[in-house]
Amino acid sequence: MKNKKQILIIDDDNSTRLLLQYLLAEKYSVIGKTNGLEGMLWLNAGNIPDVILLDINMPHLNGKDFLKQIRFSGFFSEIPVLILSSESHLQEIKSFISPNDILGKPFIPEILFSKLEKINM
Secondary structure, three states: OOOOOEEEEEOOOHHHHHHHHHHHOOOOEEEEEOOHHHHHHHHHOOOOOOEEEEOOOOOOOOHHHHHHHHHOOOOOOOOOEEEEEOOOOOHHHOOOOOHHHEEEOOOOHHHHHHHHHHOOO
16 A cells, blocks of 8 residues: 655644644644644654645744745755645745645635645655
8 A cells, every 4th residue: 555645734723733634634644733843843853744734823933934944944945835824914924935835714625635636745
């Protein structure tokens, strides 16, 4: 059996994280972290996911700062990132990510699945 592609979900909202894990678990291997600091520590431990689903407003290390760190990192810069956020002011991160890679919350699962399929994973 072919190995499942791995998705790292970084979101401080427990219900969103659990919903995403439930929706994606059949097709993907899913790892959940509650903030950008946890996500960065997981990456620095040698883990490289196929894609990251990232919230913006989180404690300890928010999504904007997390995204800036990985985009300027030679090691993590190529990991595809999809933003899932209810924040309407995302201008700051648009230089680090395509507007096509931003989904609003609440999200429509079919659109999320479509975006994941389009990523070369």
